[in-house]
Amino acid sequence: MRSKHPLAIRWCHWVNFPLLALMIWSGLWIYWANDVYRLGIGGFTLFRFFPEGFYRTFGVGHQLARGMAWHFFFMWFFAINGTAYVAYTILSGEWRYLVPNRHSFREAVLVTLHDLGLATLTPPPDPPSPTGRGVRGEGGKLNGAQQIAYTGVILMGFGSLATGLAIYKPTQFAWLASLLGGYMAARFEHFLLALGYVLFFLIHIAQVIRAGWNNFRGMVSGYELVSSEEGAHE
Amino acid sequence: MSEEKKQPETASGPAALAAGLPVTTEPAVSTVKAPAETATGEAVQVRDSSAGGTSYGPEPTDVGPPALPAATDISVPDDRELEAWNEQVRRRMRQKSRRSFLGWGAGLVAGTAAFRWLTTRRAVDGVPWPLRKTLEVNEQLARDYFSTRRPSPSFNPDQVGADRVNGDIGLDEDVDVATWKLEVQGLGSQDEPLMLGLDAIEKLPRTRMTTEFKCIEGWSVVVDWAGARFTDFMKAYPPEMRSGDGFSLDHPEDLPPYVSMATPDGGYYVGLDMESMLHPQTLLCYERNGARLSEEHGAPLRLVIPVKYGVKNIKRIGSIRYSTLRPADYWAERGYDWYVGL
Numbered sequence: 001m002r003s004k005h006p007l008a009i010r011w012c013h014w015v016n017f018p019l020l021a022l023m024i025w026s027g028l029w030i031y032w033a034n035d036v037y038r039l040g041i042g043g044f045t046l047f048r049f050f051p052e053g054f055y056r057t058f059g060v061g062h063q064l065a066r067g068m069a070w071h072f073f074f075m076w077f078f079a080i081n082g083t084a085y086v087a088y089t090i091l092s093g094e095w096r097y098l099v100p101n102r103h104s105f106r107e108a109v110l111v112t113l114h115d116l117g118l119a120t121l122t123p124p125p126d127p128p129s130p131t132g133r134g135v136r137g138e139g140g141k142l143n144g145a146q147q148i149a150y151t152g153v154i155l156m157g158f159g160s161l162a163t164g165l166a167i168y169k170p171t172q173f174a175w176l177a178s179l180l181g182g183y184m185a186a187r188f189e190h191f192l193l194a195l196g197y198v199l200f201f202l203i204h205i206a207q208v209i210r211a212g213w214n215n216f217r218g219m220v221s222g223y224e225l226v227s228s229e230e231g232a233h234e
Numbered sequence: 235m236s237e238e239k240k241q242p243e244t245a246s247g248p249a250a251l252a253a254g255l256p257v258t259t260e261p262a263v264s265t266v267k268a269p270a271e272t273a274t275g276e277a278v279q280v281r282d283s284s285a286g287g288t289s290y291g292p293e294p295t296d297v298g299p300p301a302l303p304a305a306t307d308i309s310v311p312d313d314r315e316l317e318a319w320n321e322q323v324r325r326r327m328r329q330k331s332r333r334s335f336l337g338w339g340a341g342l343v344a345g346t347a348a349f350r351w352l353t354t355r356r357a358v359d360g361v362p363w364p365l366r367k368t369l370e371v372n373e374q375l376a377r378d379y380f381s382t383r384r385p386s387p388s389f390n391p392d393q394v395g396a397d398r399v400n401g402d403i404g405l406d407e408d409v410d411v412a413t414w415k416l417e418v419q420g421l422g423s424q425d426e427p428l429m430l431g432l433d434a435i436e437k438l439p440r441t442r443m444t445t446e447f448k449c450i451e452g453w454s455v456v457v458d459w460a461g462a463r464f465t466d467f468m469k470a471y472p473p474e475m476r477s478g479d480g481f482s483l484d485h486p487e488d489l490p491p492y493v494s495m496a497t498p499d500g501g502y503y504v505g506l507d508m509e510s511m512l513h514p515q516t517l518l519c520y521e522r523n524g525a526r527l528s529e530e531h532g533a534p535l536r537l538v539i540p541v542k543y544g545v546k547n548i549k550r551i552g553s554i555r556y557s558t559l560r561p562a563d564y565w566a567e568r569g570y571d572w573y574v575g576l
Binding site for chain 1 (some may be wrong): 252297323324325326330333334335338341345360361362364365366368369372376380381384385386387447448449450451452453454540541565568569570571575576
């Protein structure tokens, strides 16, 4: 039995889940009022964001005012929770497990190929590192693909705050809006990031199911069971 | 994202021992690597690897099996001892898990209750009051940060976008530009309303600008506007100052804090904060994209205020009133933020 995730990280993780869901949900209500994005070339549209059936099924339409009221309420909690998470990982040193290092990218490719069933080789364990920095054998927390994904999603969170602020106050923060390519570009980026979270969520859930109960329980209770063999290497 | 996780296997038993794999006893709070040589015969260890140094783990004394040999004893435990030891660890884990799941379950119930509470509160202008209050707090923060020295980005007049018409509330009747009058209230010079013709506005300094008009729905379009700055209008038709002193733009805090505008039929009305009205890009417009305003775009006179969403850019102004009270606003009464500042 080994401690895996500190309480602060688990807390931020589980609080973020409903918050982000509410932000995406209220964001959909806002987006509906000007649903111009699509996947396609020229006059050809492969997929429209979003089809009428989607709006009807989920009751998205005609709720712009409500969407804005919710969005501008929950944004504070989303921002505070995300900032608290980053502050904790920095102050506690947990960032060492999360931020990718020079091994991460090579390992991420191997992990991805393995998970897609394209490589018969299992990713080799990391060599012991004197710094202990993000190395899987050290604490056994995260592999390279996880480091990239979990650091990336945090950067996406800050991207959402930045693009969100640029849309929210495009005159008072005109410098930010122009940095992001203008008001319209910022809105599009904000939307893309929201799509990104949905994609992240789907992969994340699939991987959590694959990883199994011990791993999931680790994110709830903070502890996981390890064999003495694994534990002894530490 | 996943690697093949070790199953919740506890001890690998004789195999591990046969391979000479050591097992360690170390304090639960230690983050020091155990030297591989310090084999003590313990099959499973408890340690806290949280780098913050906070231990959520059990006390070290909780961990040891009852009859563990002394640390100096390097005798190998038999299978029965190992199994007893593993069972103890599994029991501890179950206990921890149960507590955690109950804790998070309670959190879920509390969160759902809080959400239900939030969304079922009495509505103030179409929004549950905690959300309405939050919109107002956001407004206060935005007004603190607001500066009339930050302009909305300007464009070249050749960048104007395609014509787009949206909103005809308060424009039901036809307008006769020749007989149209603007009613001005709250003046410092007189108590009764002043009636102005369009020529009075056209006599004021003409200001032209090309800015991005932003609709609250999420679209925007670049438009070339011409008209009179609202500050120039104020200089010509000054409001009554709160202190009763003579009009001056040098003391904005002494100006009436709000301005209200409505269509001639009163069907559409907006409330505006004075800081936004003092912004140099706030215009009373009579020209759009180089031509007289068309009726659908608000002839003969409309407000253009790039520091606000389109909903505040009222068409066909019938009356302007300087106000000490926060004026009613058509869309704010229908669930939107009153301020909608950009």
